[in-house]
Amino acid sequence: MGQKIERLQNGDSIVVRELYDEYGPALYGVILKIVGSEAIAQDVLQDTFIKIWKNGSTYDPGKGTLFTWMLNIARNTAIDQRRSAAFRHHSAQEPLDASLYNSRLHSTTQPDPEQNGVRKVVETLEKKYQVIIELVYFQGFTQREVQEYLNLPLGTVKSRARIALRKLRRIFEEHRIILIVITLNLLNFS
Amino acid sequence: MDKERFLSSGLLEQYVLGLTSPEEDEEVKRYLDAFPELKAEIKAMHQALEKYALEQSVPPPSHLRSQILSDIERQSLSTDKTKAAPSRKGVSPWLLTTAIIAALFFAGLSTFLYRQQVQSQHTFNQLRSEYATFKEECLEEQQNNQQLKALYAFLQDPSTQPVSLQGTPVAPKAKAIVYWNANKHNAYFNQVNLPRPPEGHQYQIWADVEGEMISIGLLDWQPGQLQPIRFIEDAETLNITLEPKGGSKKPTVERLFVNGEV
Numbered sequence: 001m002g003q004k005i006e007r008l009q010n011g012d013s014i015v016v017r018e019l020y021d022e023y024g025p026a027l028y029g030v031i032l033k034i035v036g037s038e039a040i041a042q043d044v045l046q047d048t049f050i051k052i053w054k055n056g057s058t059y060d061p062g063k064g065t066l067f068t069w070m071l072n073i074a075r076n077t078a079i080d081q082r083r084s085a086a087f088r089h090h091s092a093q094e095p096l097d098a099s100l101y102n103s104r105l106h107s108t109t110q111p112d113p114e115q116n117g118v119r120k121v122v123e124t125l126e127k128k129y130q131v132i133i134e135l136v137y138f139q140g141f142t143q144r145e146v147q148e149y150l151n152l153p154l155g156t157v158k159s160r161a162r163i164a165l166r167k168l169r170r171i172f173e174e175h176r177i178i179l180i181v182i183t184l185n186l187l188n189f190s
Numbered sequence: 191m192d193k194e195r196f197l198s199s200g201l202l203e204q205y206v207l208g209l210t211s212p213e214e215d216e217e218v219k220r221y222l223d224a225f226p227e228l229k230a231e232i233k234a235m236h237q238a239l240e241k242y243a244l245e246q247s248v249p250p251p252s253h254l255r256s257q258i259l260s261d262i263e264r265q266s267l268s269t270d271k272t273k274a275a276p277s278r279k280g281v282s283p284w285l286l287t288t289a290i291i292a293a294l295f296f297a298g299l300s301t302f303l304y305r306q307q308v309q310s311q312h313t314f315n316q317l318r319s320e321y322a323t324f325k326e327e328c329l330e331e332q333q334n335n336q337q338l339k340a341l342y343a344f345l346q347d348p349s350t351q352p353v354s355l356q357g358t359p360v361a362p363k364a365k366a367i368v369y370w371n372a373n374k375h376n377a378y379f380n381q382v383n384l385p386r387p388p389e390g391h392q393y394q395i396w397a398d399v400e401g402e403m404i405s406i407g408l409l410d411w412q413p414g415q416l417q418p419i420r421f422i423e424d425a426e427t428l429n430i431t432l433e434p435k436g437g438s439k440k441p442t443v444e445r446l447f448v449n450g451e452v
Contacts, residue, residue, distance in 0.1 A: 013266040017259055024255070025247035032248055045250055046258045053262050065233070067240045136207045137239055138246075143209045151410065156333075159326045161207050162200035166319050169238040173316075184305055 005066060008056035016053045023067060024049075027074040030138045034078035044081050048074045075140045124171055129164035136161060193225050198322045202228065206235045341378070341416060349373040353428055355448035361385065364448045368395075368419070368428050375421040379409060384447065387411055387432060394433045396441050397425035408437045427451050 007015040027048060032041045051073050059069050125133075135141040135149065146157050196202070204210050205218045222228050344350055350371045357364035365382045379395065387393060393409040399422060406420045409430070429449040431441045 011266075013259075013262050016262055020255060020258065023244075025249045026243045028250040029246045029248040030243060033246075038251075042250065042254050045254065046261065049258050050262060050265070053266075065236045065240060067243070068236050071243065133207075133239070133242065136209060138243070140208075151412075156330060158204060158209065159200070159330060161209055162203040163323050163326050165203040165207060165235055165238070166200075166323050168242055169235060170316065170319060172238045172241050173234075173312075180308060184308075 005059065005061055008052075008066075009059060011053070011056060013053060015056075016049060019052065019066075019070070020049060023070060026067075027070060030071060031074055031078045033134070033138055034075065035082055040081060041078075044074070044078045048077050051077065075138070079140060125164070125167055129160060129167060132157070132160045132164045133168065191221065191224055193221070193228075194318075196221050197228075197231070198318060200322065200326070202231055203235065206232055206239070344371065344374070344376060344378065345369060347371060347374065350376075351452070353450050353452050355428060355430060355450040357448055358446050360445060361447045366430060366448050368450075369416075370425075370428075370452055371421070375423075377406075377419045377421045378416045379419045380416050381409070381411070381413060384411070384430070390435050391432050392435050392437065393430050393447070394437045394441070395419060396429045396431065397422040398427040398429065399424050400426075403429070403441050405437065405439075405441075408433075425452050 004015055004018065008019070024045070028041060028045050031044045031048070032038065035041050035044060048070075052070055055073070059066065063069075131150070132146065135146050141149065143154065143157060146152075146161075147154050150157070152160075201210065201214060201218060205215065210218065222232075350369050353368045353370050355366040355368060361384075364384055366384060367380045367382055369378045369380070371377065381393075384393065393411065395406045395409055396403045397406055398404075404422055404425075406422055406428075409419075410417060427449055429441065430447050431438075431443070432445040432447060433442060
């Protein structure tokens with residue numbers, strides 16, 4: 001990873017290919033959520049990777065992971081695109097629909113049928129926490145925007161955000177600890 | 191400075207999600223300076239979010255990959271952005287050997303320490319995080335509970351009077367109920383059946399007091415939920431109109447959806 005960062009910081013264009021293969025789908029998923037249209041999302045993904053390549057030298061590993069940095073670029077590019085006048089002409093779709101989130105919040109039904117029955121690890125996280133992470137982390141909402149959007153008191157937004165991140169961590173850490181236990185057992189035998 | 195209290199306060203989580211005020215940022219930075227090990231916590235949070243994002247991946251169409259990469263390749267050539275690769279000096283063999291031995295030694299030592307550390311630290315972290323989560327969830331539930339109790343008491347109150355608002359020719363099937371309590375000066379609104387307002391519009395509720403329409407307030411379109419609304423003394427009828435977002439000073443009578451007598 002360290003080497004990859006160094007190559008990116010040196011403006012290496014080959015490393016962009018590796019980053020695209022590793023993170024392109026994740027960034028595309030986030031962009032799609034923000035702009036809501038595949039045609040626009042493809043433009044945004046292209047701009048995003050050009051920015052990643054051009055601004056590679058400004059990435060500072062001390063400030064956060066490489067993915068977080070790339071996600072910020074993707075998110076800002078997507079949000080700018082959504083605000084631009086071109087977008088309004090381009091798309092008849094509403095990228096943000098509060099009722100979508102609200103209905104998901106209050107829905108008692110099980111995960112979408114379109115998931116083909118494959119349950120992701122993270123679906124163990126309750127919907128109300130998924131929504132918060134979605135708005136804050138993927139869509140870059142401020143505290144106030146979330147508050148207005150979900151029509152919740154500020155204290156609840158804060159506490160839900162905290163709980164959401166704690167639960168998310170626990171979900172993934174339980175997976176990791178299994179690996180550690182296996183490793184330790186192997187070491188005991190050696 | 192109390193590290194444990196700081197960790198259970200959840201400020202670090204808010205910080206990672208970008209939900210902190212400038213003052214709170216300062217506080218987090220003070221703690222990070224005092225306890226550099228907190229950076230590992232931040233990293234773990236970023237990693238959890240990263241995994242979450244990776245789970246939500248959507249594969250971009252395959253033609254996009256070559257399009258983006260060739261575009262970058264072209265720009266790379268035209269701007270002559272090629273930089274000399276950082277020069278690498280040869281590493282002498284004895285230095286390499288020493289380094290390998292040292293690395294093996296430290297690896298063994300850290301494994302030993304790590305084994306002791308991992309289990310207890312993990313248990314502790316998990317308990318701490320679970321405790322904080324439960325506490326917050328309890329508080330939230332308590333608040334919800336209090337609100338529900340207050341609402342229940344209000345609905346049970348003999349002086350709470352349900353006012354049925356019936357549809358007008360504009361929307362014959364529309365219906366809403368307002369619970370009106372003249373003793374307690376309290377009121378709640380239930381949109382039993384109101385169509386979803388078109389983009390840029392919003393419902394507004396009005397009280398008719400001696401022939402004058404007084405705005406009670408704007409309504410959020412929330413099916414199945416009771417919303418508190420303002421109580422107006424001496425209201426004779428209650429009326430709901432559709433208005434441009436933000437509301438109007440005077441009701442648009444042609445867009446009167448439901449009304450009823452108190």
